[in-house]
Amino acid sequence: MNLNLSHIDAWVFDLDDTLYPREQGVMALVQARINAFMIDAVGLPEPEAKVLQKQFLNEHGTTLAGLMANYAIDAETFLREVHDVPLDSLEPSPRMAEALARLSGRRFVLTNGARCHAARVTERIGIAGLFDGVFAIEDMDLTPKPAPSTFRRFLEHFAIDPHRAIFFEDTPRNLAPAKALGMTTVLVGDGHGHEIGDWIDARTPDLLSFLEPLPLRDAA
Known part of the structure; x- marks a missing residue:
């Protein structure tokens, strides 16, 4: 990873297939x-x-x-x-909790899913208490990513400077408006076969592979 993240003070994460592996189903x-x-x-x-x-x-x-x-x-x-699905296949992840807790700055979830789904998933993983805010489809006025207006609303709601924010997402096109607004962008996974353009700053096979090796100067 060649990104300089020393300026980052807002860590933004998609929910599904990003904060947990897609293989968990x-x-x-x-x-x-x-x-x-x-x-x-x-x-x-x-x-x-x-x-x-x-x-x-x-x-x-x-x-x-x-x-x-x-x-x-x-x-x-x-x-x-x-969203009323069993979460038996979703594994609690103390490693993810530890990796998120090390990050210097605020942490957010930005998801096209429902609030209730975000609450259930983050609780099941064991990371629910680590976020400063969750922005779900209801908060988007039902206008989902990748609508630029949704990203602007999210940034304004939490007073986030996009130039000091990094966004992790498994769907490539959802990263494009984030990049246009000045956010650093990281694609998690293989992109589901969709176009991967120059609006993506970095790629990682899974979120833990990116977060765990961060040096203490970037994550304290």
């Missing part, structure tokens, strides 16, 4: 719930509903945003139902 469970909700909401056979859902993701950032733009659905019902 939580998002697969959420996705199955989203698929089922989508089929019921649009009244299409499963193959056609999946095509439409992919279109919604590409055009609106989340399935929920696409559904709200095209169908009469209740957002609270959607968020409650799709």
Whole structure:
């Protein structure tokens, strides 16, 4: 890692597949719930509903945003139902708790998931008490990443200087607006096969691989 992080005083983390490994399968469970909700909401056979859902993701950032733009659905019902998944596969991580606790500055979660989901996940991992704030889809007025307005709202809400902030995220396109605003950007994982552009400052196979080796001058 060649990044100089001595100026960083705000550490911002996506939630799912970032603060825990994708292999633990939580998002697969959420996705199955989203698929089922989508089929019921649009009244299409499963193959056609999946095509439409992919279109919604590409055009609106989340399935929920696409559904709200095209169908009469209740957002609270959607968020409650799709995030009501068991977390048995999610492993508590004392190593992650220790790595986060070492960071000098404030720590935040910025997620397109629901508040209740963020609370359950961070509690299960054992890191819930380590964050200075959580900014979830409800706080975004249901306008998800990568909308630039959502990043601006997040930064303003917590009085974060983007030039002194670093953002960790597993979806490459969600890092682009953060970089445009001046944040340092780190892609966690392989990018899910999506384009990885020059708006990404660094890459790491998993979050712990990035955080644990940080020298004490960057993380105290």
